[in-house]
Amino acid sequence: MILAETPRRKLVTRLVTWGHWFALQNIVIAIIIAAIYILNSPAPATAIGNLYLFTNWISHIGFLTFFGFVILILPLCYLLSNAKAVKIISSIVAASGLALLAFDALLYNKLGVHLSINSADLIRDEAQTVMSDFGWQQWGFLTLLFIVWFSFQLIVANALWQRIKKLQKRKLGLPISSFFVACFVVSHGLHVWADAKLYQPIVKQDNMFPLSYPATAKTLMSRYSLLDLEDYQQRKALQFDQTINGINYPTAPVYCSVQNEQKVLLLGIIDGKILDNVSGISSLGNHYGLQSNLQSSINTVLYGLPELYHNALSAYDPILLSLPASMGLNISVYSEQDLPTRFNQFVNNWSEFTSKLQDIDSNLAIGFINSDRLSQLLTPEVQSQYQILIADLSQSEGLPSQLFSNINVNKLMSSHEDLAPTVLNLLGCTANASAYSTGSDLTNTNKRRYIVSTEGSKVLLLTTTERIEIMNNGNVRIFNLQSNEEVFSPVDTSLLSQGIKHLSSFSSKRSLQKSN
Incomplete structure (x- = not known):
């Protein structure tokens, strides 16, 4: 007895085969x-x-x-006996799903978030703002756009249906599915390894795609002594993302008054050695330049922020210059190192700079010079009229630098980030320095537990006895501050976390992205 397939069974088989090809073409589009x-x-x-x-x-x-x-279209192939209805419904589902994916991609591009319950309020606010400007033309255009997109899906669905017998003969199912399975295994295997190692080039991609939950195996690996879970948690707590999408500078409006009679001279030595025997100028000691190069040191002096933020600051004037200028103070700047053109309004040539300084015309004079020019500037009149700060900018890599001044300093340790807040305070501005700098006023008597900055991809945190280097994967190395030898003392995780939080305070990196 020969059993022939029923028409219903033939239709279901053909619909299922068509559905897989329809899914494949939408996978490519997605x-x-x-x-x-x-x-x-x-x-x-x-x-x-x-x-x-x-x-x-x-x-x-x-x-x-x-x-x-599988959950929206495949059941239709078994439940509906009308092939035309299956194609129409499937086209609507596919058009809607891909439109939703495109919307999520554009949302991620603009706001850095995906469609989720956590981002619902933000999306609603943005949608209300955009839709308030919509007229019938915009709504008509969106409707027409969806109709065109749906029509495209319907055309593809019909084309696949008409060619289903030819497609079945190609036998492409196994190689295509094998390729996707291989990609799936490789990606999740790499993420398991990267998560255990806190390998940033992979881990930082966790929030890139919607509904992404990459595989991890920390508990399993720790059970078989392949991962020290306590060390992992410590390193993860100390991870620091060096990617700055934007900056809040200043983090709050800076309101203060200045005193027109105050005069401050800030000098950065870019080459040579500062002599210790300059009359009336004392060495303050325990000063550190934590930047990786000279240009970063200059930017840190002007902005009071570590080099982590320097690229994002390229469109901003330093508060150190813009605030006194807005108050009508006379400002002069000279540099033997190239400065951005946006500083041209403040920059003088050497003769103009020295003339203003010696005639006591400048309220704020900032010079980036070689040490052999110090004697031309530090005349008795200048020293008697100006409050002076001289910093060695040529030293880096977390090694002790030099700072000289004729003012009283109340800090045991200092860094280049402290210079901008100190200068503004000397000019009479008592605004909170944390609004525009990670440093602090050196004349303030408040005690500090640490200095924190960045050097290249490392976070540097200095205490009175140790220099702590935090790599971008959370690994920590500790050095004796005096001998510069590596030590293996216990890590104060709470102190390092506090330092990283302080360092991150100016970043406007969006925090609404989905967390793991």
Whole structure:
């Protein structure tokens, strides 16, 4: 007896086969749309990071799309006996899903968040702002756009239906599915390793795609002594993201008055040695330059912020210059190192700078000079009229630097970040320095427990006895501050976390992204 397939069974088989091809073409479209996430995120700096990005992009977006097919379209192939109805409903579902993905990608590009309950309030506020300006033309355009998109899906669905027998003969199912499975395994395997090592080029991609929950295996690895869970938690707590998407500078309006009779001279020595025998000028000791190069040291002096923020600050005038200028004080700046053109309004040539200084015309004079020119500037009249700060900017790498002054300093330790708050205070501005600097006024009697800054990709935290280096993966190295030898004393995690929080206070990096 020969058993023939019933028409119903043939229809279901054909619909299921068609559904898989329809899902595949929408996976390709979804992957193309998801490229928006990649194009608007910093590229990984390593080959492993790029391999993870590629495999995670393909596998995660492919999985999301195929999962949508399984729960929304595949049941229709078994429940409905009308092929036309299945194609129409599937086209609506596919058009809506991909439109939602495109909306999420644009939302991530603008606000750095994905569609979620946590971001609902933010999205609602933004939507109300945008929709308040919508007229019937905008709504008509969006409606027409969706109709065109739905029509495209319907055309593709019909084209696949008509060619389903030809597509079945190609036998592409196994190689295609094997490729996506391989990408899935590689991406999650790499993430398990990166999460255990806190490997930043991979870990920092966790929030890039929507509904992303990469695999981790910390508990399992610790059970078999492959991971020290306590050390992992410590390193994770001390992770610091060097990526600055924007800056709040200042973090709050700076309101203060200045005293027109006050005069301050700030000198940064970019080459040579400061002589210890300058009459009336005392060495303050325990001063540190924590920047990786000379230009970063100059920017730190002017802005009072570590080099972590310098790229983001390129569009801002330093409060150190803009505030006194807005109060009508006479400001002169000279530099033997190139300064950005935005400072041209303050910059003088050498003869103008020395003339104003010796005639006691400047309320604030800032010079970045070689040490052999000190004697030309520090005349008895200048020393008697100006409050003077002289910092050695040529030293870096967390080693002791030099700071000289004719004012009383009440700090046991100081850094270049402290110079801007100190100068503004000497001019009479008593505004809270934390609004525009990570440093503090050196004449203030409040005690400080540490100095924190950045050097390249490292966070540096100095106490009175130790220099602590925190790598971007959370690893910590501790050195004796005097001998510069590495020591292996216990890590004060609470102190380091406090320092990192203080360092991050000017970052406007959005915190509404989905957390793991």
